[in-house]
Amino acid sequence: MDILNSTIEELRKAMDEGVLSAVDVAKAYEENARNRNDEIHAYLEIFDDVEEQAQRADEMIKRGEIYPLTGIPIAIKDNILIKGRIASGASKILENYTASYDATVIQKLKEQGVVFIGRTNMDEFAMGSSTENSAFGETKNPHDTTRVPGGSSGGSAAAVSANMALVALGTDTGGSIRQPAALCGVVGFKPTYGAVSRYGAIAMGSSLDQIGPFARNARDAQMVFDAIKGSDFYDATSLSESTLKEPHKPKKIGVPRHFLTKGVDKEIMEAFEANLKKLEQNGYEIVDIELPSIEYALAVYYIVMPAEVSTNLARYDGIRYGVAKKGETLLDDYSKTRSNGFGDESRRRILLGTFVLSSGYADAYYRKAHAVRGQIREDFKKVFESGVDCIATPTTPTPAFKIGEKASDPLAMYAADIFTVPVNLTGVPAISVPMGKVDTDGASLPIGMQFIAPQYHDGDLFEMAKDFEKINNIK
Amino acid sequence: MTDIDIRKLAKLSRIEVSDSEVEQLEKQIPEILSFVEQIQDAGGEVKKETGDHYNVFREDENPHESGVYSEDLIEAMPKHSEDGYLQVKKIIAQD
Numbered sequence: 377m378d379i380l381n382s383t384i385e386e387l388r389k390a391m392d393e394g395v396l397s398a399v400d401v402a403k404a405y406e407e408n409a410r411n412r413n414d415e416i417h418a419y420l421e422i423f424d425d426v427e428e429q430a431q432r433a434d435e436m437i438k439r440g441e442i443y444p445l446t447g448i449p450i451a452i453k454d455n456i457l458i459k460g461r462i463a464s465g466a467s468k469i470l471e472n473y474t475a476s477y478d479a480t481v482i483q484k485l486k487e488q489g490v491v492f493i494g495r496t497n498m499d500e501f502a503m504g505s506s507t508e509n510s511a512f513g514e515t516k517n518p519h520d521t522t523r524v525p526g527g528s529s530g531g532s533a534a535a536v537s538a539n540m541a542l543v544a545l546g547t548d549t550g551g552s553i554r555q556p557a558a559l560c561g562v563v564g565f566k567p568t569y570g571a572v573s574r575y576g577a578i579a580m581g582s583s584l585d586q587i588g589p590f591a592r593n594a595r596d597a598q599m600v601f602d603a604i605k606g607s608d609f610y611d612a613t614s615l616s617e618s619t620l621k622e623p624h625k626p627k628k629i630g631v632p633r634h635f636l637t638k639g640v641d642k643e644i645m646e647a648f649e650a651n652l653k654k655l656e657q658n659g660y661e662i663v664d665i666e667l668p669s670i671e672y673a674l675a676v677y678y679i680v681m682p683a684e685v686s687t688n689l690a691r692y693d694g695i696r697y698g699v700a701k702k703g704e705t706l707l708d709d710y711s712k713t714r715s716n717g718f719g720d721e722s723r724r725r726i727l728l729g730t731f732v733l734s735s736g737y738a739d740a741y742y743r744k745a746h747a748v749r750g751q752i753r754e755d756f757k758k759v760f761e762s763g764v765d766c767i768a769t770p771t772t773p774t775p776a777f778k779i780g781e782k783a784s785d786p787l788a789m790y791a792a793d794i795f796t797v798p799v800n801l802t803g804v805p806a807i808s809v810p811m812g813k814v815d816t817d818g819a820s821l822p823i824g825m826q827f828i829a830p831q832y833h834d835g836d837l838f839e840m841a842k843d844f845e846k847i848n849n850i851k
Numbered sequence: 852m853t854d855i856d857i858r859k860l861a862k863l864s865r866i867e868v869s870d871s872e873v874e875q876l877e878k879q880i881p882e883i884l885s886f887v888e889q890i891q892d893a894g895g896e897v898k899k900e901t902g903d904h905y906n907v908f909r910e911d912e913n914p915h916e917s918g919v920y921s922e923d924l925i926e927a928m929p930k931h932s933e934d935g936y937l938q939v940k941k942i943i944a945q946d
Contacts, residue, residue, distance in 0.1 A: 678886070690865075
């Protein structure tokens with residue numbers, strides 16, 4: 377059996393029937409992860425107890441205590457807390473921080489007996505679209521190692537893409553799951569805001585952040601989502617599971633073509649249109665839709681998000697945890713710790729957030745952005761109320777770019793998230809599925825199709841994505 | 852374009868910035884702000900209250916057993932005393 381190219385359900389069956397043990401599965405993944413990590417740098421750390429974890433899973437299977445994910449190897453983004461292990465957020469300021477508790481999603485996965493392979497690289501505190509903002513070196517795209525894997529969950533996307541984990545968790549604040557999924561040729565899912573508990577995820581933009589899965593197909597992603605979703609006493613914004621709607625396969629797909637005219641590569645638009653045509657031939661109705669305020673989404677995002685970042689990152693002062701640098705006074709301790717610990721992009725966003733929230737500017741920036749965010753949400757609501765079941769866009773305007781290409785131009789980097797940020801601003805769910813490859817400079821690079829559903833219709837997206845895979849003959 | 856005092860923002864943010872960083876940020880921050888300023892052209896009424904969301908409070912009851920998490924949290928502190936107190940520098944000066 378080809379362990380590295382099997383789905384969760386295939387491995388489940390093989391492990392339950394005794395054809396394979398969880399140790400066999402874990403060893404295959406750990407070995408591949410160790411062999412490829414020098415080249416890809418998907419992991420900041422590959423855990424040294426992978427085999428022991430797998431042995432525990434085997435004992436569970438022997439006892440008949442079997443859950444859908446028992447013995448399944450999974451990679452975890454370095455901003456999700458696993459008790460007793462380092463959780464650095466790929467920042468120097470937390471490089472020595474050992475998690476004091478389990479995130480709720482981790483606790484749920486532990487109960488199922490998954491095997492954690494390691495913690496994956498990311499942009500520092502999940503701020504970036506290329507994983508170049510990691511304090512510990514960039515991750516490389518497995519499809520072309522001179523290019524970025526996307527970000528901020530670039531390590532998780534690359535790990536799944538390069539068979540260094542079967543599935544992975546990431547976080548998505550403005551596209552940080554879907555964009556790297558598209559650039560690495562895997563499936564990435566951002567749930568409805570509140571569908572998954574954020575307790576134990578290192579906070580970036582609290583009104584935007586969601587934890588979600590990476591997988592090589594939609595069914596595997598759905599199984600991870602099913603394992604981590606649900607309300608949580610420790611996250612007041614989490615939704616009860618009954619809030620989520622029963623899944624229905626979408627029929628009518630809306631396309632905001634007015635929003636797809638600027639800055640999108642010609643090859644990506646051609647692939648997108650060809651895929652829409654295929655969907656039409658398979659019985660879907662494709663209609664043009666208008667989202668009048670969506671053109672402001674990126675600007676709104678780069679006000680709301682830094683405002684929340686500057687607030688959330690205020691907690692890193694070197695007093696209660698993390699790296700501490702000493703100065704003359706307590707105030708010096710704070711400044712020295714923070715100056716030494718935060719990288720360039722974090723500093724930029726903290727200053728930007730401090731500015732948009734500052735007295736005299738908050739009305740023109742933060743409060744205005746909040747009002748426009750409300751308008752964007754209304755636009756989406758109207759479209760969905762008009763009978764459109766889901767919205768389709770390319771996930772990204774370009775395929776993976778070269779390492780270093782956009783590193784010194786923040787605005788160019790921010791534009792990579794143009795199609796993904798509206799989803800976080802409105803709180804709706806979205807999925808990115810591979811929609812083929814484009815040839816650029818001798819490299820063949822994956823690209824993604826994004827489907828967006830109304831709030832609470834997360835299940836519809838898996839039906840949509842599974843059918844899309846079937847139409848495209850993807851396993 | 853809005854005139855930005857980077858040093859003041861850095862001070863408010865408790866971050867030290869070098870001269871060369873100030874120079875770079877004096878270019879980058881206004882560039883980003885001039886991009887986001889396009890929202891002034893958008894509709895949407897600015898209200899004084901910003902929330903569609905409100906705090907969800909639970910009843911102040913059934914506390915967890917005292918001290919069950921203390922050891923794990925104290926362990927993470929860069930500086931703490933043997934009896935579990937967080938240690939910081941003196942913040943009130945003596946004359």
